[in-house]
Amino acid sequence: MFSRLLAPVLLFLSLGFGARADVLPPSAPVEERVRHLLAQMTVEEKVGQLVQYSSRDDMTGPAEQSSITPQLQSGGVGSMLNVVGAAETRRWQKIAVEGSRLRIPLLFAYDVIHGYRTIFPIPLASAASWDLARIEEAERIAAREAAAAGLHWTFAPMVDIARDPRWGRIAEGAGEDPFLGSAIARARVRGFQGDGSFADAERILACAKHFAAYGAAQAGRDYFTTDVTERVLRDVYLPPFQAAVDAGVATFMSGFNDIDGTPCSASPFLLDRVLRGEWGFKGFVVSDWASVGEMLLHGNIADLREGALKAFLAGLDMDMQSDAFGPHLAALVREGRIPESRLDAAAGAILTAKFRLGLFEDPHRYSDETREKTLLGHPDHLAAARDLARRSAVLLKNNGVLPLAGSGLKVALVGPLADAPLSQVGTWRARARKEDTVTVRAALRQLYGDGLRYAFGCDVRGDDTTGFAAAVETAQASDIVIAALGEDASQSGESTSRTSLDLSGPQLALLRALKTAGKPIVLLLMAGRPLMLEPVAPLADAILMGWHPGTMGGPALADVLTGAYNPSGRLPLSWPRSVGQIPYFHAHKNTGRPAPLREGDPYYSRYIDSPNTPQFPFGFGLSYTTFAYDQLRLSSPVLRDGGVLTITVRVANTGARTGEEVVQLYVRDRVGTLTRPVRELKGFRKIELAAGEAREVEFALGPADLAFWRGDMTFGAEPGDFDVFVGPDATAKLTASFRLE
């Protein structure tokens, strides 16, 4: 007790007010530097490291906030979010390092979700590229721009598996599948963090969020309860998070949701047992916005002090915007309710990040106005954004009208998304500027000149149809109609759940009106999620899902429409026919009644008003060429423990132009001690084939690839018979089987 009280006093005397901490040189191991620094810190200063506040710009949740300058000067803040720009970050950093006793630099965090100034397609869209190298490259560029603007840390990637498109945040993830989601999680972490050395101040800390199962919100309603069994949690929702840990992700964010009665921000099971215990995560966990305080409303705490105690003991390290840790943790430590070792572990993990970033050598290392000027929106970045956007577009239907014919064509471009620069950027626009964004209208104007006619048609909301007449007239005067319909940026993303996924406002009516012009119609969908197309699809001769494609969306989609780029995007989720089928996902169980026992038998798992099948299956997407699969071979009919099975298939481009195919491998575990999914994705390769070219594609499968959480909650494969399926989507027909012994 004596030493606990005396230590801060002695330290104060020895360092003196305004004195800088004694920091070991960079040649010392980071752990030692952290230990040495912690030894100089008071309990309050350690707690200060665990506190994160937002600037007043870009608030992403409800908050009341007065000036935080006094807290910065007392070492009471470890990190800020929503402070952006080299000059702004420098200004705040100065207050923190020049005003506080130990001069510990702040960490600046921001939602760099799909780019900073140069905006790439929304994450769900880039997942549709199935192109891991280019996804990684996009995040490298996002990090490069953000770093130049003084940022150290992005709240990305969001790796939540989502199987419910009513949930607006489906736009921010990589879709429904744990295997694809894990591969993309690794790529994004590598892109943001590089090799993790942060040697060149061009990479930033990544954050795997929202831990966990936030995407399983009941009824697709954002922030709502999730109710998943531990097995489903581990088989489906956790793998991308574990993949992020394996890739070295520096931080995690806890979800807003509660699972099995415990809000994620105070879940010892998630934060302590799984994340740290089982996965060996060494970084730190930040809460989501005010999620510690929101436990008052969840109803599992009576006051903020209890919230701080529960969350901190569970393993949460940083409190974003709740004002729970700052006012309460120090007293809880002093009362002995929290061991100081826990405080040292949390503060130490945050200081480790600051050391790794080189901020003790130069707190302004990332705030570089010159680099900011030259790097933001750099032409190379724009080129990469255009390339990824065209690779993300998914051709869903084509009766031959695409690609568009040559330059003499008269094109009617209609619809609310055709010339909507900020809407095409989608959710989380970071520092996107309207004037940098190239719309479909601008891009097609370049190509068709006066041959392009444009009409707005209608908005995505309301019921104003006064623009219909001009739109139909424009269609009549043209050879072909491109209808750019879908969602504007405010219709998907956080807190944008929808109960209807029909084209909103008068958009379907506009399409019907356009149909009366008798011209071929290309539906260019631009949205953050699948929209229900049952009444829509028959009206269109071609459907291209362009998503929210980002800054260079216009030229990218023009490339695809004209055939300058042959579409290669494939759906990272099953596209339901109707909201009534949701949740729909390809790796579902077979049930005991998958099909009628005999003709006419109604007692099987079905709807009386809809087929069970989706509108488009997982993995689906068309090309302007065609591909054929044959010669599926397995290296052996038996796979033994420690062995590897090689699966080979021949894929041929049977059409007339070069194209890319995403060759997909699915496996079915025929009989398990538990019921197993009808198919699971176990591999994919994106390959390019010239017209007429054929190539062998190889996959390797080992017993570990067949593992799942078994009845006794151990993880492993079970011996028995397995089917493999190889093809262009989750309905792949080519099949073979093997036995695991």
Ligand code: NOJ
């Ligand atoms: C709330 C969101 O859920 C989260 O994804 C985001 O990173 C934070 N706000 C910070 O803006």
